[in-house]
Amino acid sequence: MPLPIDVRDRELRAPERFDIGAEYRADLEGILLSRAELEDGVSRLAAAVTDEYRGNPDFYPVCVLKGAMRFFVDLLREIDLGVPYSEGMVYSSRYQSGPTTQTPAMEFFQEEHLSGKDVLLVEDVLDEGYTLSALRERIEAFDPASVEIATLFDVASNRQVDVDPTFDGFVLPDGFFVGYGLDYEERYRDLPHLAVLDPAVVDG
Numbered sequence: 001m002p003l004p005i006d007v008r009d010r011e012l013r014a015p016e017r018f019d020i021g022a023e024y025r026a027d028l029e030g031i032l033l034s035r036a037e038l039e040d041g042v043s044r045l046a047a048a049v050t051d052e053y054r055g056n057p058d059f060y061p062v063c064v065l066k067g068a069m070r071f072f073v074d075l076l077r078e079i080d081l082g083v084p085y086s087e088g089m090v091y092s093s094r095y096q097s098g099p100t101t102q103t104p105a106m107e108f109f110q111e112e113h114l115s116g117k118d119v120l121l122v123e124d125v126l127d128e129g130y131t132l133s134a135l136r137e138r139i140e141a142f143d144p145a146s147v148e149i150a151t152l153f154d155v156a157s158n159r160q161v162d163v164d165p166t167f168d169g170f171v172l173p174d175g176f177f178v179g180y181g182l183d184y185e186e187r188y189r190d191l192p193h194l195a196v197l198d199p200a201v202v203d204g
């Protein structure tokens with residue numbers, strides 16, 4: 001199956017059918033992608049990234065914290081370029097206490113290492129696009145050789161600014177997703193599946 005995998009029309013499955021605790025199940029409307037389906041998507045992305053960067057010591061994957069942490073580790077575990085390369089990370093958040101901002105708060109680690117590198121921004125979800133647009137602009141100021149994007153999830157219908165991923169895992173419908181790094185008020189990142197949160201949890 002070619003990437004991205006479009007799951008916009010897929011039906012949710014009942015949380016009771018999955019190996020998750022009752023404390024979680026009560027808060028979920030349903031499961032869109034199981035752990036096994038996520039693993040398969042990550043493997044396909046890893047193969048595509050490997051094909052593109054094989055033998056390139058300037059490959060510089062950057063983890064966009066915190067949401068992409070799990071995806072980043074799982075992706076890199078399956079990438080073997082045959083040469084040593086280095087890795088970076090950036091903390092980025094649009095959702096500080098207070099209203100959502102278009103420009104994320106961001107903090108790079110070792111941004112001087114970006115110069116001359118073939119940067120791959122590794123993101124859990126590309127939604128409105130403000131985050132990756134701002135990150136890319138900031139990275140370009142450090143004179144990298146190239147900047148590409150790998151996202152596991154893509155809510156393409158929500159895009160507000162022009163950002164296209166080079167490596168795109170799953171195209172999602174609009175919805176409030178949690179799991180595999182995605183959170184609601186910092187909870188549910190640890191859920192191994194991708195689920196839709198029950199609106200009652202958000203509405204209180």
Ligand SMILES: O=P(O)(O)OC[C@H]1O[C@H](OP(=O)(O)OP(=O)(O)O)[C@H](O)[C@@H]1O
Nearest residue numbers: 065066067093094126127128129130131
């Ligand atoms: O395309 P956008 O509409 O800008 O949204 C996508 C961003 O939102 C989430 O991060 P968030 O700011 O919630 O921080 P987190 O990674 O710590 O959850 C997600 O991890 C992306 O970085």
